[in-house]
Amino acid sequence: xxxxxxxxxxxxxxxxxxxxxxxxxxxxxxxxxxxxxxxxxxxxxxxxxxxxxxxxxxxxxxxxxxxxxxxxxxxxxxxxxxxxxxxxxxxxxxxxxxxxxxxxxxxxxxxxxxxxxxxxxxxxxxxxxxxxxxxxxxxxxxxxxxxxxxxxxxxxxxxxxxxxxxxxxxxxxxxxxxxxxxxxxxxxxxxxxxxxxxxxxxxxxxxxxxxxxxxxxxxxxxxxxxxxxxxxxxxxxxxxxxxxxxxxxxxxxxxxxxxxxxxxxxxxxxxxxxxxxxxxxxxxxxxxxxxxxxxxxxxxxxxxxxxxxxxxxxxxxxxxxxxxxxxxxxxxxxxxxxxxxxxxxxxxxxxxxxxxxxxxxxxxxxxxxxxxxxxxxxxxxxxxxxxxxxxxxxxxxxxxxxxxxxxxxxxxxxxxxxxxxxxxxxxxxxxxxx
Amino acid sequence: xxxxxxxxxxxxxxxxxxxxxxxxxxxxxxxxxxxxxxxxxxxxxxxxxxxxxxxxxxxxxxxxxxxxxxxxxxxxxxxxxxxxxxxxxxxxxxxxxxxxxxxxxxxxxxxxxxxxxxxxxxxxxxxxxxxxxxxxxxxxxxxxxxxxxxxxxxxxxxxxxxxxxxxxxxxxxxxxxxxxxxxxxxxxxxxxxxxxxxxxxxxxxxxxxxxxxxxxxxxxxxxxxxxxxxxxxxxxxxxxxxxxxxxxxxxxxxxxxxxxxxxxxxxxxxxxxxxxxxxxxxxxxxxxxxxxxxxxxxxxxxxxxxxxxxxxxxxxxxxxxxxxxxxxxxxxxxxxxxxxxxxxxxxxxxxxxxxxxxxxxxxxxxxxxxxxxxxxxxxxxxxxxxxxxxxxxxxxxxxxxxxxxxxxxxxxxxxxxxxxxxxxxxxxxxxxxxxxxxxxxxxxxxxxxxxxxxxxxxxxxxxxxxxxxxxxxxxxxxxxxxxxxxx
Numbered sequence: 062x063x064x065x066x067x068x069x070x071x072x073x074x075x076x077x078x079x080x081x082x083x084x085x086x087x088x089x090x091x092x093x094x095x096x097x098x099x100x101x102x103x104x105x106x107x108x109x110x111x112x113x114x115x116x117x118x119x120x121x122x123x124x125x126x127x128x129x130x131x132x133x134x135x136x137x138x139x140x141x142x143x144x145x146x147x148x149x150x151x152x153x154x155x156x157x158x159x160x161x162x163x164x165x166x167x168x169x170x171x172x173x174x175x176x177x178x179x180x181x182x183x184x185x186x187x188x189x190x191x192x193x194x195x196x197x198x199x200x201x202x203x204x205x206x207x208x209x210x211x212x213x214x215x216x217x218x219x220x221x222x223x224x225x226x227x228x229x230x231x232x233x234x235x236x237x238x239x240x241x242x243x244x245x246x247x248x249x250x251x252x253x254x255x256x257x258x259x260x261x262x263x264x265x266x267x268x269x270x271x272x273x274x275x276x277x278x279x280x281x282x283x284x285x286x287x288x289x290x291x292x293x294x295x296x297x298x299x300x301x302x303x304x305x306x307x308x309x310x311x312x313x314x315x316x317x318x319x320x321x322x323x324x325x326x327x328x329x330x331x332x333x334x335x336x337x338x339x340x341x342x343x344x345x346x347x348x349x350x351x352x353x354x355x356x357x358x359x360x361x362x363x364x365x366x367x368x369x370x371x372x373x374x375x376x377x378x379x380x381x382x383x384x385x386x387x388x389x390x391x392x393x394x395x396x397x398x399x400x401x402x403x404x405x406x407x408x409x410x411x412x413x414x415x416x417x418x419x420x421x422x423x424x425x426x427x428x429x430x431x432x433x434x435x436x437x438x439x440x441x442x443x444x445x446x447x448x449x450x451x452x453x454x455x456x457x458x459x460x461x462x463x464x465x466x467x468x469x470x471x472x473x474x475x476x477x478x479x480x481x482x483x484x485x486x487x488x489x490x491x492x493x494x495x
Numbered sequence: 496x497x498x499x500x501x502x503x504x505x506x507x508x509x510x511x512x513x514x515x516x517x518x519x520x521x522x523x524x525x526x527x528x529x530x531x532x533x534x535x536x537x538x539x540x541x542x543x544x545x546x547x548x549x550x551x552x553x554x555x556x557x558x559x560x561x562x563x564x565x566x567x568x569x570x571x572x573x574x575x576x577x578x579x580x581x582x583x584x585x586x587x588x589x590x591x592x593x594x595x596x597x598x599x600x601x602x603x604x605x606x607x608x609x610x611x612x613x614x615x616x617x618x619x620x621x622x623x624x625x626x627x628x629x630x631x632x633x634x635x636x637x638x639x640x641x642x643x644x645x646x647x648x649x650x651x652x653x654x655x656x657x658x659x660x661x662x663x664x665x666x667x668x669x670x671x672x673x674x675x676x677x678x679x680x681x682x683x684x685x686x687x688x689x690x691x692x693x694x695x696x697x698x699x700x701x702x703x704x705x706x707x708x709x710x711x712x713x714x715x716x717x718x719x720x721x722x723x724x725x726x727x728x729x730x731x732x733x734x735x736x737x738x739x740x741x742x743x744x745x746x747x748x749x750x751x752x753x754x755x756x757x758x759x760x761x762x763x764x765x766x767x768x769x770x771x772x773x774x775x776x777x778x779x780x781x782x783x784x785x786x787x788x789x790x791x792x793x794x795x796x797x798x799x800x801x802x803x804x805x806x807x808x809x810x811x812x813x814x815x816x817x818x819x820x821x822x823x824x825x826x827x828x829x830x831x832x833x834x835x836x837x838x839x840x841x842x843x844x845x846x847x848x849x850x851x852x853x854x855x856x857x858x859x860x861x862x863x864x865x866x867x868x869x870x871x872x873x874x875x876x877x878x879x880x881x882x883x884x885x886x887x888x889x890x891x892x893x894x895x896x897x898x899x900x901x902x903x904x905x906x907x908x909x910x911x912x913x914x915x916x917x918x919x920x921x922x923x924x925x926x927x928x929x930x931x932x933x934x935x936x937x938x939x940x941x942x943x944x945x946x947x948x949x950x951x952x953x954x955x956x957x958x959x960x961x962x963x964x965x966x967x968x969x970x971x972x973x974x975x976x977x978x979x980x981x982x
Contacts, residue, residue, distance in 0.1 A: 358632075404981055453890075482860070
């Protein structure tokens with residue numbers, strides 16, 4: 062309970078910088094996500110950062126600022142379940158990029174919340190496309206442990222991290238094997254041994270193994286693993302191959318309290334029933350359909366739909382696709398699942414389920430669904446008004462509210478656009494146009 | 496990260512295989528010749544031949560597969576050149592488009608397809624692909640797209656590294672892509688020679704090769720060459736070095752062309768002359784200077800594109816298209832004036848410094864300035880959704896106040912890339928007489944809900960979403976998980 066209260070506080074404090082405001086969004090088609098049936102001509106009222114009313118016959122409170130959503134669609138803000146937003150200004154400019162610590166002496170204890178820059182250009186670029194929340198993850202550099210990821214909002218604020226140390230990141234597939242010393246067993250040995258040592262940090266011996274590799278853990282790292290061990294913090298484990306997924310599920314026989322979230326899972330459809338039975342959720346790239354590694358041979362765009370049909374909780378993320386800059390594209394990822402459902406022999410998702418995969422499901426997976434993921438009274442006021450179907454690639458948000466505050470639909474990109482729109486002979490260089 | 500690597504290398508391939516012109520005999524490099532008798536210029540009747548460089552030593556063996564005469568009725572037709580016909584009809588026969596219109600006459604034996612609620616377009620053309628050169632699975636052993644052993648490798652040819660069994664080709668076909676231009680990567684100033692392929696499954700590269708499509712040479716600006724070679728403490732280590740490298744190479748190519756031109760002129764007149772020594776690198780560049788090989792130049796920044804344009808005038812060649820051109824919108828007027836296409840992503844940005852200024856309106860701004868805008872992929876996943884990339888760009892452009900129709904925007908996907916590759920006389924629009932490279936979409940192709948339902952290449956139905964038997968499976972995927980699955 063203390064944790065929940067702290068999160069709630071962070072949600073509020075970190076976003077609502079301006080005065081409290083009451084906003085009523087009226088006349089739109091409201092997709093609450095809580096209910097698959099949309100509310101036509103619905104009203105959403107947001108006050109002091111929270112949603113206070115949603116429905117067809119909701120009175121607009123006196124003094125409320127009204128946003129006319131007639132002919133438009135209203136949804137919760139989108140929640141991207143795997144990104145690196147705020148960790149890099151330019152991917153290939155190493156000094157601006159805090160995603161992977163290649164030469165650190167620490168691993169599991171690394172905490173990305175130190176690096177998240179609320180003023181990074183990708184944050185504004187992402188929010189104006191309707192993505193208001195994101196999982197921000199580090200990537201492992203030298204160890205199978207990547208460190209502790211955070212949950213952020215995309216508000217125009219000085220602090221956007223609303224849940225630091227929200228999960229631990231671990232790689233156990235092909236890449237994990239490489240990091241672990243060259244094989245999958247090496248990766249598992251590192252992971253399992255570190256968890257065992259974390260059970261009793263005071264007795265752990267922090268000595269080098271004598272090989273070429275540095276000690277693979279230290280006191281800080283082991284301490285960071287304790288909440289993972291006791292199930293207080295989930296662990297996001299990146300694996301793709303069906304066989305690897307089964308091995309990960311089997312880890313709970315040794316560590317029964319692990320809260321496992323599987324990332325990648327390109328062959329998850331092959332073991333969908335086992336994932337469902339184990340109640341382990343997945344975060345996937347819904348577009349993955351190429352055998353581009355030996356651990357992803359079974360890739361198909363039917364993956365998301367097949368796993369969901371088996372009862373697996375599926376959320377969508379932007380891993381390995383420029384996760385620092387393109388988190389906004391998760392809407393296109395979801396939209397394609399609707400398309401996949403229309404392919405003969407294809408399994409996709411219904412429109413409502415696809416929306417859930419980028420709203421409620423990420424919130425559930427990371428334990429913040431009490432506050433986020435749907436449009437319901439009491440939830441945080443992340444609301445997006447769309448010019449049309451949010452999955453229509455030619456439509457866009459007309460209004461974005463994050464924690465009850467409407468943000469300007471402006472970014473460095475829109476400023477460049479406006480500067481160069483209608484380029485022709487100028488009376489002054491364009492540098493004077495802003 | 497993978498795409499950064501791909502963008503990194505540009506290879507200019509130069510083809511040069513000399514054969515004797517009149518006899519068609521063996522390699523003739525360097526041998527002296529007399530006048531060909533057919534030159535008919537007088538005294539010498541010595542029966543010798545002029546040494547010429549074979550422009551096509553790895554010729555296409557592609558033959559269109561059989562196709563039934565096919566009539567699609569009731570569809571919304573986007574003709575690829577800006578036109579739209581509601582409830583229209585199109586007839587394909589003998590590999591060609593026969594007629595397109597509100598109604599067309601069809602032979603009695605034509606297969607009739609009900610296109611109501613569906614869309615018909617020309618096949619999508621991707622002007623920038625590395626499929627086959629960076630095949631799936633993406634293991635080091637499949638890394639064949641960058642000859643990173645020197646900054647000027649115009650002598651290598653992308654086609655010699657294409658693995659036709661790359662499963663990625665089948666995904667592209669299923670996504671309505673019928674033609675792809677395979678370019679070397681962008682590590683080098685001159686990366687090598689690019690090749691145009693059809694997405695027809697084949698055992699050999701030659702079996703995919705687009706008949707009579709010109710080669711290209713891939714060049715690369717900016718960060719990649721200077722990083723790759725500067726990091727080894729060898730030139731180029733800066734943008735200055737990049738241009739010095741280009742210009743010195745073009746100067747050598749100019750000299751080489753002069754030698755060949757002088758030799759050929761003399762030899763054709765029957766004067767005694769020795770053929771210049773063959774240089775595969777300069778063969779390709781001479782092909783550019785002769786207007787036979789196109790230039791596809793990877794270049795992100797506006798200022799660098801302007802420098803390249805001046806360089807092309809300095810050495811007397813033409814840039815066919817700038818690729819990636821994240822800042823093309825900043826010089827959309829210049830590109831239109833110079834008649835240079837811009838092959839672009841809809842919304843990639845920020846992954847490298849020279850891509851920091853990307854905007855979603857790049858493609859429509861180039862279009863609105865009267866330029867030749869192209870949606871390209873550079874990516875085996877993006878190639879499957881080029882139509883969706885166009886939709887995002889179109890939506891952004893129109894929100895910015897432009898008024899571009901979907902029919903106009905389809906130029907970005909077929910006719911404009913065809914122009915950049917100089918195959919627009921053969922494909923790229925639904926015109927009678929052109930190759931029947933045609934896609935039937937199960938809905939509006941500007942929607943993520945739609946997919947290619949049927950894909951014809953030269954009139955042959957090579958993908959049909961309704962028929963699992965028309966779902967190609969590469970050798971690599973046989974006996975592997977997911978073989979034959981709907982992807």
